[in-house]
Amino acid sequence: MSQRARRSRRLLTGLFSVIAAGYVLPVAVVVINAFKKNSFVKTETFSLPDAESFAGFENFVKGMTFGNYPFVKSVLYSLTITLLSVGLILLCTSMAAWYMARVNNRFCRMLYYLFVFSMVVPFQMVMFTLSKTADRLGLNTPWTIPVVYLGFGAGLAVFLFSGFVKSIPRELEQAASIDGCGPIRTYFHVVMPLLRPTMISVGILEIMWIWNDYLLPYLVLDRNDYMTIPIHIQYLQGSYGAVDLGATMALILLSILPVVVFYLLCQKHIIKGVAAGAVKG
Amino acid sequence: MTKKRRTRGGPAAVGRYWPVFLLPTAAAFAIGFLWPFLQGIYLSFCRFTTTSNATFVGKENYTAAVSDPTFIHSFRLTALFAVVVLAAVNLIAFWVAYVLTQGIRGTGLFRTVFFMPNLIGGIVLGYIWSVLFDGILRVYHTSILLDGRFGFWGLVILQCWQQIGYMMIIYIAGLQSVPESMLEAARMDGASRWQTLVRVTIPNLMGAITICLFLTLTNSFKLFDQNLALTGGAPILFEAGADGTLRTIRSTEMLALNIYNTFYDQGSAARGVGQAKAVIFFLLVAVISLLQLRATRRGEVDQ
Numbered sequence: 001m002s003q004r005a006r007r008s009r010r011l012l013t014g015l016f017s018v019i020a021a022g023y024v025l026p027v028a029v030v031v032i033n034a035f036k037k038n039s040f041v042k043t044e045t046f047s048l049p050d051a052e053s054f055a056g057f058e059n060f061v062k063g064m065t066f067g068n069y070p071f072v073k074s075v076l077y078s079l080t081i082t083l084l085s086v087g088l089i090l091l092c093t094s095m096a097a098w099y100m101a102r103v104n105n106r107f108c109r110m111l112y113y114l115f116v117f118s119m120v121v122p123f124q125m126v127m128f129t130l131s132k133t134a135d136r137l138g139l140n141t142p143w144t145i146p147v148v149y150l151g152f153g154a155g156l157a158v159f160l161f162s163g164f165v166k167s168i169p170r171e172l173e174q175a176a177s178i179d180g181c182g183p184i185r186t187y188f189h190v191v192m193p194l195l196r197p198t199m200i201s202v203g204i205l206e207i208m209w210i211w212n213d214y215l216l217p218y219l220v221l222d223r224n225d226y227m228t229i230p231i232h233i234q235y236l237q238g239s240y241g242a243v244d245l246g247a248t249m250a251l252i253l254l255s256i257l258p259v260v261v262f263y264l265l266c267q268k269h270i271i272k273g274v275a276a277g278a279v280k281g
Numbered sequence: 282m283t284k285k286r287r288t289r290g291g292p293a294a295v296g297r298y299w300p301v302f303l304l305p306t307a308a309a310f311a312i313g314f315l316w317p318f319l320q321g322i323y324l325s326f327c328r329f330t331t332t333s334n335a336t337f338v339g340k341e342n343y344t345a346a347v348s349d350p351t352f353i354h355s356f357r358l359t360a361l362f363a364v365v366v367l368a369a370v371n372l373i374a375f376w377v378a379y380v381l382t383q384g385i386r387g388t389g390l391f392r393t394v395f396f397m398p399n400l401i402g403g404i405v406l407g408y409i410w411s412v413l414f415d416g417i418l419r420v421y422h423t424s425i426l427l428d429g430r431f432g433f434w435g436l437v438i439l440q441c442w443q444q445i446g447y448m449m450i451i452y453i454a455g456l457q458s459v460p461e462s463m464l465e466a467a468r469m470d471g472a473s474r475w476q477t478l479v480r481v482t483i484p485n486l487m488g489a490i491t492i493c494l495f496l497t498l499t500n501s502f503k504l505f506d507q508n509l510a511l512t513g514g515a516p517i518l519f520e521a522g523a524d525g526t527l528r529t530i531r532s533t534e535m536l537a538l539n540i541y542n543t544f545y546d547q548g549s550a551a552r553g554v555g556q557a558k559a560v561i562f563f564l565l566v567a568v569i570s571l572l573q574l575r576a577t578r579r580g581e582v583d584q
Contacts, residue, residue, distance in 0.1 A: 013386045020394045023442070026409050027397075033412070045416025092306045099302035102295050111307065118314045120570040122503050124540045125563040128556065129317035129324065132332045137312065151313015154306055183295045187302070212402025214506050215541075230404040234510060237408055245412070252405055259400045267393060274399075274447065275454040278492050 027256070033249040034059055041245035059250035066247050067236050071254070074232040078211060080142045081228060085149035086206045089157050090199055092150055097161035098191055102173075112162065118155035123215060126152070131219040140222045148220055149210060157202050160276065164198040165191075204266070204273035211259070229255045325556040330549035342557035352558055354530050355539035358433070362535065363501035365437055370444045370497050371490075377445065378452030379478075392453070396446035407510025410439045414511075425512060429532030432512040436533070439507055444500065448493045455489030456482070488577070495573035502566055505537040514538060536562055 032048055033041045040053035049055070064071050100108040134140055134148050168191065176186045214230040221228075227235065233255065236248050263270060295302075320332065325342055327335035346352055377395065381388050398406065414425040414435050425431045459482055467477045483490075508514075514531030521527060534542065540562060543555035 009383070009385050012380055012383075016380065016385070016387065016391050020391055023394050023397075026406075026413055026442070029413055029416070030409055041412070042415070042419065045412065045419070092309070095302045096306035099295065099299065103299075105296075108303075111303075114315070115310070118310070118318075120567050121314070121318060121563055122537070122559075122566050124505075124537050125559045126314065126317035126321050127541075127559075128544055128552065129320040129332060130313065133312060133317055133320075139312070147309050148313045150306065151309035151311070154310045154314070158306070177294075183298045184301060208400065212404075212506075214402065214404045214509075230402050230506070233408055234404050237411075237510060248408070249412070252409065255405060256401050260397070263397060263400045264393075270400075271392075271396065271450055274396075274450050278451045278454075278496070 027260075030249055030253050030256070033246065034253040036246055036249075038244045038246040041249060055246055059244075059246040060254070062244060063247035063251040063254075066244065066251070067232070069227055069232065069235075071232060071251055074227045074229050075255075077142045077226050078228040081145055081149075081217065082207060082211045084143070085146040085153075085210050086203055088146045088150050089153055089206050090203055093154055093157035093202075094161045094192070094195055094199065095187060096154075097158050098165050098187060100158075101162055101165040112158070115155045115158040118152075119159065123152075127215065127219055130216075134220045140220055142221070142226055145217065145220055148216070152216070153206060153209065156277070157206065160202050161195065161198060164195060168194055198276075200269050201273035201276040204270050205277045208270075321556055322560060324553065325560045326553075327556075328553045330552060338553065342553040343561070345554045346557040346561060349554070349558075350528060351530050351534070352536075352539055352543075354532075355534050355536050358533070359502060359504075359536045362433065362437065362440075362504075363498055366440050366444070366501045367494060367497045369437070369441050370448055371493055373441065374445045374448035374493065375452050375490075378449045378456055381449070382453060382456045392449070395449055398443045399447050403504075403506025404510045406439060406443060407507045410435065411511050426515040429516060429518070432515065432533035436504075436507060436511055439511060440501065440504070443507075444497060448497065451489050451493050451496075452486070455486045459485045491573065491576050495569065495576075499566060499569055502562075502569070503537055504535055505541070508533070508535045508538045509541075514542070536565075 029045065033045065035055055035057075036044070036049045036053045037055045037058075040049075044053060100112055130148070130152065134145070139145055139148050172190055172194075173186050176190045181189065212230060213228075214234060217226075217228050218231050218234075221231075233248070233252065236243055236251070324332070324335055326337060326339060328338045328341075329335035377391075381392055401409075411425060414431070418424055418431065423431070425435050463481050463485070464477060467481045472480065512533045514534035516532055518530045518532050519527055520530060531539075531542070540555055540558045543551050543558055547555075
């Protein structure tokens with residue numbers, strides 16, 4: 001490598017370090033302000049807390065019961081909804097995708113195109129009718145809303161699973177059936193283990209979607225009883241002015257902390273999942 | 282008996298198991314998508330406050346929707362926003378991806394940092410940035426909620442901050458799949474870096490470029506959470522209509538938020554119009570997606 005090339009590389013590393021620092025600034029602002037007293041968040045947004053403005057963990061304590069709704073409840077509902085929905089989506093859509101690829105009659109092909117079609121439909125198109133339908137069928141609780149997520153989110157999952165199922169050699173399944181396995185055992189013992197990498201990719205994409213989703217749960221869930229983290233944060237912002245900014249920053253910090261940890265732990269899978277899901281459009 | 286045994290796992294035998302394999306997904310799909318979609322199309326031709334009291338009114342809602350100044354305003358705003366974000370995100374993301382595939386020090390760390398905003402939801406991001414922008418604008422005795430231009434460019438910055446990392450990942454995957462032998466051949470022929478980039482790398486990347494262009498385009502059109510949390514459409518402008526009535530326009534309200542507000546903010550009388558707007562919105566997004574499909578197909582033939 002020439003002297004010049006090496007210098008320009010070092011320059012690029014320096015430049016990117018500066019950009020990266022700018023990139024984490026918003027998160028840094030959240031961390032700084034979570035420990036500041038309310039009145040200082042607006043006036044000294046970018047300065048570190050000093051002796052006068054430092055609030056310790058007061059904001060976190062206050063935030064827990066802020067807005068007459070315990071934050072812990074929102075966290076638990078978010079967790080419940082995300083885990084149940086993603087589990088249901090992974091199990092049901094992978095089975096459906098395998099079935100449609102293997103049976104491949106006219107009905108299955110039509111259904112497949114409908115799934116693909118649903119990927120291009122924006123949520124606003126169905127938000128009113130979907131929330132009414134969900135309400136009528138009792139799908140408005142954290143334990144039943146996964147059915148709504150399965151229905152509205154099936155398109156992408158089926159599409160991604162189908163792409164992979166087609167590449168599984170049929171010989172494996174035939175061998176299993178000669179050994180006396182019925183379709184159900186064949187699926188769970190032969191196909192599902194092969195689908196594992198795709199399951200991780202689809203799972204990551206669905207987690208990122210459902211954990212952060214705001215409008216669907218906001219319209220579908222019974223608002224007085226159930227909140228998720230995004231609904232909770234938006235609810236607090238709705239009362240802007242009267243709101244305790246320090247406490248809100250503390251809650252935001254608490255809500256992005258698990259996400260950042262999850263990201264750092266599963267970074268490789270997440271990035272692979274995004275690259276795989278990029279075809280969706 | 283032997284014949285039956287042999288076909289146990291074959292298509293015919295699998296076919297009988299539809300209640301286990303297909304029914305759960307298909308039923309949820311009917312509830313969560315098909316029925317609401319069809320009902321939504323029907324209701325766009327109706328006057329209604331709830332799904333059970335609809336009366337058919339023909340294309341009245343569509344006429345009202347396309348002549349609604351707030352809808353037209355939000356359409357223009359969204360289109361402008363989409364173009365600005367499309368150009369900014371893709372140019373920067375491509376450049377970042379290009380640099381990060383040259384093996385400079387800290388590549389892994391930079392990639393981690395740039396992608397991170399995608400993990401955080403739109404509502405939380407919007408809230409964080411509103412505090413951030415107000416912290417800056419406060420020095421000039423103003424706020425992001427007081428000027429539509431601030432809201433617009435604030436949203437552009439937010440969207441770039443979030444999307445660059447995502448598109449960077451796709452561009453990196455594309456750049457890594459450019460055959461090393463072609464780059465080697467270009468080098469042997471004495472091509473400069475710039476020539477190699479334009480003549481070899483970019484033509485090999487058309488797939489990734491198409492995906493990223495359309496992804497940023499549809500993401501901008503569908504943007505809702507960030508719009509709601511950052512400004513919520515503020516500030517509200519008052520302007521006199523042709524017939525002398527006072528109209529209100531939310532200056533930073535994009536299409537998705539406009540539809541939402543027509544449904545839930547203007548009282549239930551306007552819901553038919555809201556649904557008609559939603560159908561128009563859907564057609565718009567669908568056309569963009571169809572164009573993408575065609576572009577992708579053509580790219581495949583070219584290669």
